Amino acid sequence: MARLSENVHMGCLLLLLCLVLFLMPFTTAITPASRIINSELIVLLDGYFNAPDQIRVAESLPLPAPWQLRPSRAPFSDFLLIQVLNASHAADAVRSAHPRVKDAFPQRVHDIKTLEVSSTRKPLDSQLESIADTMNARFLWEQGFNGEGVRVAVFDTGIVESPEQFPNVVERIDWTDEQTNEDLVGHGTFVAGVIAGRGECPGLAPGASIYAFRVFTSARLTYTSWFLDAFNYAIFRNVNILNLSIGGPDFLDQPFVEKVRELSANNIVVVSAIGNEGPISGTLNNPADQPDVIGVGGIDWSSRLSLFSSRGMTTWEFPSGFGRVKPDVLALANHVRGPNLSGGCRLMSGTSVASPVVSGAAALIASTFPAHKRGKILNTASIKQILVESASKIDDSYNIYEQGSGKIDLTQAFRLAQNFVPKLSAIPPALDLHNCPYMWPYCKQPIFAGSMPLIFNVTLLNSGSVRSRISSHPMWLPAEGGEYLNVSFTYSPEMWPYSGWLAVHLSVRSAGSNVRTLVRGTVVLHADVAGSDSSLDIPLSVQIVPTPPKSKRILWDQFHNIRYPSAFVPRDTLEAATDRPFDWQADHPFTNFGDLFTALTSAGYFVDILGIPYSCIDLREYSVLLVVDPEDEFFEQEVRALHAAVSSGDISLIVVADWYDTDLIKSLRFFDENTRQWWVPVTGGSNVPALNDLLGPFGIQLSSRSLRGDFFLGQSLGHFASGTSIAQFPASGLVFRAPLADESLRTGLQDSENRPYILGLFQVKAPTEIATGGRVSVFGDSSCMDSSSRLDSKNCIWLLLDLLRWSSQALLPGWAGSLEKLNATFTSPEAVPARLAGSQLFRFSRVLNRGMECGVLKTQAAVTVPHHRRTHLTVSGFFREDTFIRQTGTTVPFTKSNFESYLAVLFVAFGALAVWGASMVLQRRAVLQDSQLG
Numbered sequence: 001m002a003r004l005s006e007n008v009h010m011g012c013l014l015l016l017l018c019l020v021l022f023l024m025p026f027t028t029a030i031t032p033a034s035r036i037i038n039s040e041l042i043v044l045l046d047g048y049f050n051a052p053d054q055i056r057v058a059e060s061l062p063l064p065a066p067w068q069l070r071p072s073r074a075p076f077s078d079f080l081l082i083q084v085l086n087a088s089h090a091a092d093a094v095r096s097a098h099p100r101v102k103d104a105f106p107q108r109v110h111d112i113k114t115l116e117v118s119s120t121r122k123p124l125d126s127q128l129e130s131i132a133d134t135m136n137a138r139f140l141w142e143q144g145f146n147g148e149g150v151r152v153a154v155f156d157t158g159i160v161e162s163p164e165q166f167p168n169v170v171e172r173i174d175w176t177d178e179q180t181n182e183d184l185v186g187h188g189t190f191v192a193g194v195i196a197g198r199g200e201c202p203g204l205a206p207g208a209s210i211y212a213f214r215v216f217t218s219a220r221l222t223y224t225s226w227f228l229d230a231f232n233y234a235i236f237r238n239v240n241i242l243n244l245s246i247g248g249p250d251f252l253d254q255p256f257v258e259k260v261r262e263l264s265a266n267n268i269v270v271v272s273a274i275g276n277e278g279p280i281s282g283t284l285n286n287p288a289d290q291p292d293v294i295g296v297g298g299i300d301w302s303s304r305l306s307l308f309s310s311r312g313m314t315t316w317e318f319p320s321g322f323g324r325v326k327p328d329v330l331a332l333a334n335h336v337r338g339p340n341l342s343g344g345c346r347l348m349s350g351t352s353v354a355s356p357v358v359s360g361a362a363a364l365i366a367s368t369f370p371a372h373k374r375g376k377i378l379n380t381a382s383i384k385q386i387l388v389e390s391a392s393k394i395d396d397s398y399n400i401y402e403q404g405s406g407k408i409d410l411t412q413a414f415r416l417a418q419n420f421v422p423k424l425s426a427i428p429p430a431l432d433l434h435n436c437p438y439m440w441p442y443c444k445q446p447i448f449a450g451s452m453p454l455i456f457n458v459t460l461l462n463s464g465s466v467r468s469r470i471s472s473h474p475m476w477l478p479a480e481g482g483e484y485l486n487v488s489f490t491y492s493p494e495m496w497p498y499s500g501w502l503a504v505h506l507s508v509r510s511a512g513s514n515v516r517t518l519v520r521g522t523v524v525l526h527a528d529v530a531g532s533d534s535s536l537d538i539p540l541s542v543q544i545v546p547t548p549p550k551s552k553r554i555l556w557d558q559f560h561n562i563r564y565p566s567a568f569v570p571r572d573t574l575e576a577a578t579d580r581p582f583d584w585q586a587d588h589p590f591t592n593f594g595d596l597f598t599a600l601t602s603a604g605y606f607v608d609i610l611g612i613p614y615s616c617i618d619l620r621e622y623s624v625l626l627v628v629d630p631e632d633e634f635f636e637q638e639v640r641a642l643h644a645a646v647s648s649g650d651i652s653l654i655v656v657a658d659w660y661d662t663d664l665i666k667s668l669r670f671f672d673e674n675t676r677q678w679w680v681p682v683t684g685g686s687n688v689p690a691l692n693d694l695l696g697p698f699g700i701q702l703s704s705r706s707l708r709g710d711f712f713l714g715q716s717l718g719h720f721a722s723g724t725s726i727a728q729f730p731a732s733g734l735v736f737r738a739p740l741a742d743e744s745l746r747t748g749l750q751d752s753e754n755r756p757y758i759l760g761l762f763q764v765k766a767p768t769e770i771a772t773g774g775r776v777s778v779f780g781d782s783s784c785m786d787s788s789s790r791l792d793s794k795n796c797i798w799l800l801l802d803l804l805r806w807s808s809q810a811l812l813p814g815w816a817g818s819l820e821k822l823n824a825t826f827t828s829p830e831a832v833p834a835r836l837a838g839s840q841l842f843r844f845s846r847v848l849n850r851g852m853e854c855g856v857l858k859t860q861a862a863v864t865v866p867h868h869r870r871t872h873l874t875v876s877g878f879f880r881e882d883t884f885i886r887q888t889g890t891t892v893p894f895t896k897s898n899f900e901s902y903l904a905v906l907f908v909a910f911g912a913l914a915v916w917g918a919s920m921v922l923q924r925r926a927v928l929q930d931s932q933l934g
Contacts, residue, residue, distance in 0.1 A: 365410075377463075613854065701727045
């Protein structure tokens with residue numbers, strides 16, 4: 001009976017384990033960079049209010065019961081934090097309910113990473129010197145400038161209390177719910193040491209005053225409201241420089257973005273790490289990607305770009321416009337020496353290390369401004385102008401969206417600062433669009449008559465006025481070849497804070513359709529600088545060429561792309577989705593498909609990027625429409641227009657898809673313990689049901705399978721990573737099948753008996769015998785063309801180039817012998833996927849629930865976030881440190897958004913209780929039987 005009892009316990013444990021494993025797919029530990037807390041509402045106010053006034057405003061709002069006002073952490077605040085049942089619905093209700101309410105948004109929790117990277121490589125002897133020696137800071141110290149009189153705020157994990165290392169720490173304050181000022185991670189201590197540490201590993205500006213803002217828990221979590229309160233306090237304390245060695249991809253957290261702008265408007269120079277997601281383009285982190293922030297990338301000891309340093313361009317402007325230049329500057333980021341939490345020094349790498357290097361340099365430069373002039377000169381634009389203009393390019397092989405203006409030069413910056421006068425400037429200062437590779441991607445493709453306008457997004461800086469306007473419309477002064485060029489402009493209505501943007505639109509006049517020349521000229525604009533009109537000249541040069549033949553013109557569909565933020569679009573490769581679930585690199589030819597773009601232009605193709613529906617453009621101008629990894633739906637008018645154009649031979653179509661399996665989509669959902677809600681993808685790797693609508697008129701359908709593995713086409717190797725297969729293909733089509741593992745079933749086995757078709761080529765028959773129809777090519781996976789997949793030798797860019805030659809010139813590739821010709825329509829037993837029930841795709845779609853509007857081709861240069869403009873806040877001495885309130889904790893309300901999680905927990909609990917009860921009954925019976933036998 002003892003053995004029976006042991007077996008019963010073992011069986012019960014196994015049953016309990018099965019219950020836990022059953023629920024694991026729904027409670028995975030995947031965490032995005034930023035998540036909405038739908039039970040907490042942030043209400044932005046038009047001014048600062050004390051506690052009683054905050055209560056009065058809250059009580060006047062039409063908030064559905066029950067709700068509770070969370071007490072502000074300061075006696076005066078410009079936002080309310082309110083617990084509600086549904087913050088999204090409440091935000092809509094309160095936005096226009098009170099004259100002092102500016103806007104309202106759900107609270108967000110951030111896993112904003114402290115951007116360091118690990119390395120086990122042994123450092124060189126030169127890497128053991130202090131950052132102060134490396135940057136030649138002692139030269140400024142000898143001139144009497146060590147950062148004294150400059151107040152630097154460090155927003156991080158806190159700073160260790162060490163008078164020897166940090167004698168100039170004015171204040172250490174905790175903004176988390178952990179109620180400790182101690183640095184339990186060590187990251188904040190290291191960052192502060194690089195800026196202003198002393199002792200064994202001195203920082204750049206040891207005389208600067210340090211304000212330590214602990215905004216991250218020991219688990220490195222933070223909330224938007226914590227940052228908002230801390231940012232307000234930084235304004236009240238009149239800090240000069242604020243270091244953020246942190247970042248995340250969410251540039252749509254409007255309260256956060258707006259508050260950073262307010263910091264800049266109050267003459268606080270914000271310096272932030274650009275991110276560690278390199279070497280892929282389009283991986284910039286926020287807030288470093290904001291125009292008013294100094295975004296810092298990283299270099300190693302050989303002045304080469306750090307492999308991990310994130311690259312631009314900014315992606316705020318997609319799909320309608322083109323991104324801005326980021327990073328702004330580079331600084332040492334590999335094996336930098338700084339203080340250890342337990343004493344002594346250690347080495348750290350990452351752009352979170354490069355950021356304090358620039359913050360320390362900025363503090364030194366700021367201390368060189370005469371004290372009586374510092375308040376008028378020191379601002380985010382003046383420091384950025386000095387650092388950018390004194391920087392030097394690291395290598396001609398890196399483009400402007402990788403290195404910005406280059407690495408900072410502290411000595412040269414010091415010399416430039418000595419005679420600095422507020423001015424108007426541009427980043428970049430000149431548009432030499434033919435200069436390769438520095439001006440990639442623009443230099444890779446000349447412009448010609450009939451092409452879509454080329455747009456370059458220039459960042460404007462005005463260090464003389466926190467708010468100013470371009471006083472007259474920008475002018476184009478043509479020089480040689482200028483008569484062939486049309487130049488137009490869109491620009492920010494005003495420059496605030498200290499910054500704005502200018503989009504330069506370039507197109508070739510019809511008179512230049514047969515001209516090949518380098519066009520030169522100057523863009524001139526005027527703005528008010530410190531009360532006086534100031535002009536800025538931006539030299540421009542661009543190569544124009546004769547209009548290429550139609551066979552070389554490609555239209556890239558960017559209109560149907562959706563990404564994070566804020567939609568939960570999963571990664572195209574399921575293996576990568578387990579730890580980084582969001583597809584956030586924009587799927588753009590200038591970001592993660594940059595290698596593909598370069599290959600296309602190197603092969604002689606000209607790529608126009610489409611940001612409007614198909615039916616809004618003359619498809620006859622192009623040989624091929626390229627649809628790569630779309631997530632959005634298609635308008636019916638688009639489907640009809642494309643089918644008509646392909647059928648009449650006006651254009652050919654290439655579709656590159658990705659996986660779509662509703663069971664897999666549901667398995668990727670996760671319950672976020674911080675936001676207390678479920679996250680569910682809005683689609684698969686691509687929107688296969690929508691693609692099937694697009695391909696249906698041609699008799700082509702894609703399946704719900706998800707496949708992976710290597711394949712050979714002739715002698716060429718490629719890798720299929722979470723791609724779909726062909727479910728239906730018309731007779732006379734050419735198809736290719738490959739033995740691939742099926743991720744849909746999680747079998748990991750190859751389907752060798754019925755290998756799926758993954759590639760198809762079809763010549764469309766024209767409606768009349770006189771015309772020749774276009775061609776349709778379908779391939780089931782985009783990952784092998786995506787730079788972020790890092791497949792190297794297994795990439796299949798070669799495949800797309802071969803498909804283009806067939807689509808545009810009817811030239812079959814050398815591997816055509818590997819294809820099968822269908823004698824009859826192929827129909828697979830595999831299911832054609834239905835759309836995900838309950839999907840929230842409509843919230844982010846440009847198609848669903850919207851009427852199709854063509855209008856004028858949108859070419860916006862930047863996403864404008866509404867904000868309340870403050871030129872200055874006279875809040876010095878507004879309240880004392882001893883009256884400042886710290887948050888003591890949070891409560892978790894029972895809301896609809898976390899109802900499912902409670903059910904899951906209760907299910908496990910009751911299951912465990914039932915198993916335990918059954919085991920106790922059986923054990924009791926066994927004991928009674930043993931006693932009776934005894």
